[in-house]
Amino acid sequence: MNELSLFIQAAAHPDECAARIQNQGKKIIGYLCSYTPEEIIHAAGAHPVRLFGTGETILNADRHLQSYCCSLARGVLENAVSGRLDFLDGAVFPHTCDTIQRLSDIWRLNTDFGFFADVVLPVKFDTESARDYLREVLEKFKEELERWLNITITDQSLGRSFEIYNTIRKKLTELYELKSENPELISGRDLAAVVKGTMIMERDSLPDHLGRLIAEIKSGLYTRSDTGKKKRLILSGSICDHPDFYELLEKSGGIVVGDDLCTGERFFEGEIEQTGSPMKAISRRYAERTICPAKHVSERARGEALIKKVKDRNAQGVIFLFVKFCDPHAFDYPYIKEMLEKESIPGIMIEVEDQLPPEGQLKTRFETFIHML
Amino acid sequence: MAESPKIKMDEKMKEIMTGYYIEAKTASETGKKVAWITSGGPVEPLIAMDVIPVYPENHGAMIGASKMGGDLCERAEAMGYSGDLCSYARSDIASAVIEGGPIGGLPKPDMLVACNNICGTVMKWYEVLARFYNVPLFIFDTPMCHTEYREESKRYVKRQVLEYIAFLETVCKKKFDYDVMAEVGRRSIQAQQLWQAVLDTAMARPSPMTAFDGFYHLALIVTLRGTQIAVEYYKDLLKEMEERVSRGTGAVPNEKYRLMWDNLPIWYRLKWLSRKFAAHNACLVADTYNTAWCRSLRYIHSEDFLDSMAEGYTRMYLNIGIDQMADTIIEMVQKYKADGLVMHSNRSCKPYSFGQFDIARMVRERAGIPCLMIESHMVDERSFSESQTETRIDAFMEMISSTPH
Known part of the structure; x- marks a missing residue:
């Protein structure tokens, strides 16, 4: 296996x-x-x-x-x-x-x-x-x-946990970098499963599993054949527990090269320092990582972070994936959209509940957006 | 059907509120600073600094009462704000941008003070305002007391009181006067005690006022607590209510049933609901919303107002667990002898509404009274279904009237 x-x-x-x-x-x-x-x-x-x-x-x-x-x-x-x-x-x-x-x-x-x-x-x-x-x-x-x-x-024991979590987070970062540099190495659907897996699987052995997985990926074990030119996109929102979402997007000519998700980069971004008080070290990571919209560090922090990510990853557009009735994200959307527009970065917003919208409808929206880029 | 008698102080309220908004709107001419603050926020330090507090939520209520909410909410939606967001926030944001609404928009703020003891929405709303007006924002963070007011929360909130004062000193470019503050604190407590006394007159049978009357007379305890104006006003209002009690004048002419209300008012349907319940000889004698502005009296003291205010504001009605909210309701059911509970399931206010089903269950089981749930967005009249609400109220009242009293 x-x-x-x-x-x-x-x-x-x-x-x-x-x-x-x-x-x-x-x-x-x-x-x-x-x-x-x-x-x-x-x-x-x-x-x-x-x-x-x-x-x-x-x-x-x-x-x-x-x-x-x-x-x-x-x-x-x-x-x-x-x-x-x-x-x-x-x-x-x-x-x-x-x-x-x-x-x-x-x-x-x-x-x-x-x-x-x-x-x-x-x-x-x-x-x-x-x-x-x-x-x-x-x-x-x-x-x-x-x-x-x-x-x-x-x-x-906290120090030991920090070390394991730091390694897991570093490896997930490395995986995202690999995906961003060579999107064909692993599908979006599989990468999302890896990140979700790290929220569920036994943590002590995760660094090894992730290490071997990265080696397998690099060796081309999971390389996709449909390597047609795809538009590079950033996904922004709260959670994405929809493997089909990534597949449909890739079929429509887009590829996620980075995200601003609670179940994505916000979850594994940043390391915990091993010096000083452990609780202070955890809080420092929280204070420094990209915030969730229910938290505050400044009035435009999230918009600035998103634009930086688009540029760093050389992305061409942003998909906002919102869970219906999620107030914090809905409040931020207009200003972030406006900031993106000033930078000439296109974006679309897709609202979901437990289930994705019907496949045909979603594919049409993806294709229309991607053709525009 | 006999009309409800008019409260004489209604006119006085109109006069004070008009004067208050004129003063706020001409602040740039008088050199006074204007702060926008949330309804549950610590306003007393602003009064002590001679800053005019302005309440976007009170503005939202006015928008709703003048039935302009639907239009303004629609405009906010055109700006990209989801129709599922709080309708106070949507209509206020739209009114800021287009300078619309019943008073042509609120006076521009010099600073913003958002206290999250009522919801997390206010933080997001005030971030929108801070970007729009480009003025400093102070977030007064009151950790939720799900089961208790913890020591670490206490320390954190007390430190924020000092930060808040430093913030005001910076924006106002003057020193904070602690003696003036003590006086403002005393007046705030006095106004809250008077407000509680006004609400308490509803224990009488028939009740001299309804919760809907309260929603109108609430304006000053929200906007001007800490001023002598509020103290004098509630003294007079209390007198009028006491006179009604001694004369046996009821707000509902043939009061037969007594009900409690939960959640914010449906502002654009106050009169309609009032008449609807009155037609069933039912008086809304108490509610959780009006009471929220005096419920913290148990925590605050005039001898150390600033310190105790930290606790009072953190333990606001909405900043506690739903089991404590149910306890509060059950106490009120007993105190005001309510026969039923009407819950407004308010799509605009998630922290007030989520948990209502559990609260209703606790109330039914422990107080033995029935509960009715009606749904709306508090100032977005497009969301209201009159026929459905009417049917539900009729069925509910039928149930109440068939129960022996």
């Missing part, structure tokens, strides 16, 4: 993968946000697993969340209250948006997985008091895990 298929399997069946890890005696902690301090969970000997929406019909979540709630929150809750997340030993909710805040309340009152924590992060990272508070909140979360597991999380 090649390395890639391991990731593809984990991405397609996160529950099976998590259950296997649980059978090895590890506690499984679910999360929904890229500001989750995974390193602390890992250092506690537990295993963090990212939760995604559901492919199933919403039945039980309708008793808790209105129809104008995003498909991620509704989908995750549907899975939780319908018994599809029974592999979880707990969940953690960092402060994200209004919707996830309320999902946390509903989760706390309606599920019983064992561990539960709110990590009420600051919404801004541009002041010293906010960064100090962030550090204290992380420290509190560490203590909560310690109490639950009746252990002590040492600086040493």
Whole structure:
């Protein structure tokens, strides 16, 4: 079995993968946000697993969340209250948006997985008091895990986790660079599965798996034959859990050479420094990485970062992929679009719920956009 | 059907609000600074600095009440803002750009103060305003108290109070006067106590006022708390309500059923809803929205206003877990003797609306009263279905009237 298929399997069946890890005696902690301090969970000997929406019909979540709630929150809750997340030993909710805040309340009152924590992060990272508070909140979360597991999380074990996560993040960065330089080496669909796999698979062995995967990719094992000239694009939004999205885009003559996604580069960007206080080191990474629109560092930080990425990757356009009812992204869209227009960078916006729009409709939109570039 | 008696203080309110907006709109001539601030934001330091506070949310309410929301929201959508976003934000942003709306747009701000104790939307909204007006933005970050007000939050918010003061000193180019602040704090507390007393008069049977009356008279506790104007106004309003109670005058002529309201008003349908419920002899005697501006009294003290205000603002009604919100509602159901709960499922306000199903369940189980859910966008009248809402209200009232009281 090649390395890639391991990731593809984990991405397609996160529950099976998590259950296997649980059978090895590890506690499984679910999360929904890229500001989750995974390193602390890992250092506690537990295993963090990212939760995604559901492919199933919403039945039980309708008793808790209105129809104008995003498909991620509704989908995750549907899975939780319908018994599809029974592999979880707990969940953690960092402060994200209004919707996830309320999902946390509903989760706390309606599920019983064992561990539960709110990590009420600051919404801004541009002041010293906010960064100090962030550090204290992380420290509190560490203590909560310690109490639950009746252990002590040492600086040493945190240091070891930082090293593993830094290696994983470096390798994912390398993969994205490879893809950007030689898009034919791996398909967008497969690359997305790799990133998703790293949110689910056992972390200790990930650096090795990723190392071997990169070697396989470089050797041309996954090189695609349809290497016709494609337009280079950046994907911006919250989550993309739609493998077909990438395939359809590539069929339409486009290729993603970088992203600004919570399930993409925002998730693995930046390293944690190994010096000084561990909690300070984690908070520094949060303060320096590209922000989610529910966070603040300046009024135009996200627009500036996106334009820089377009230029760095030599991209020709931006696809905004939004989850319907996601307020933070919807508020930023007009100004970022305007900033792009000033730089003559074209963009289109596609709004999705749990399912992608019908294939024909999406393909037409992609093709029209790509022909314009 | 007998008409509801008119509240005499309505006229006074109109007069004060007109004066307030004239002063704000002519601030550039008088040399006063204008700050735009969120409805749940710490306004008292602004009053102490003689800055005129202006409330885009109050503006949103006016837009809604004058039924201009649909048009302005549509304009915002043409600018690229999704129709699923808060209709206060959409209509206010559009009105800023086109200088439209009931008062031709708000006076230009010198600074912006966004406190996220009511939602994360205000941060995004104020970022839009900061880019548009190119003025400094202060984000007052109040970590959500899902189950408790934590020590680390306390430290963080208190530090922000000092940063906020430093911000004001920089923008206003003058020193902050702590003695004036203490006085403003005392007046703010006094106004909040009076506002609570006004709302408390609704415990009487028949109730002298409805929650819908409250939504109108709320304007000053939102915009001018900390000023003597607000104190005097609520003294007079309280007197009028007490007189009504002693005369046995009810806001709803034949009050038979008493209901509670949850969430923001449906601004463009206040009168319609008012009449609809009155026709069923039902009075909306209490609500979670009006109360939000005095619920923090339990945390704030005049002897250390700035310090205690940190806690008061962080533990705002919307900045707590839904189980605490349910507790608050159940207490109010008992206090005001409500027979039912009307919940506005507000597409414009996710933190107020998500969790309502769970809250309704808790209220039904623990307070033993039925709950009705009606859906809208609070100032975007295009989203409102009159016939559907009417049918639901009728069915709900039928259920209430068939329950023995």
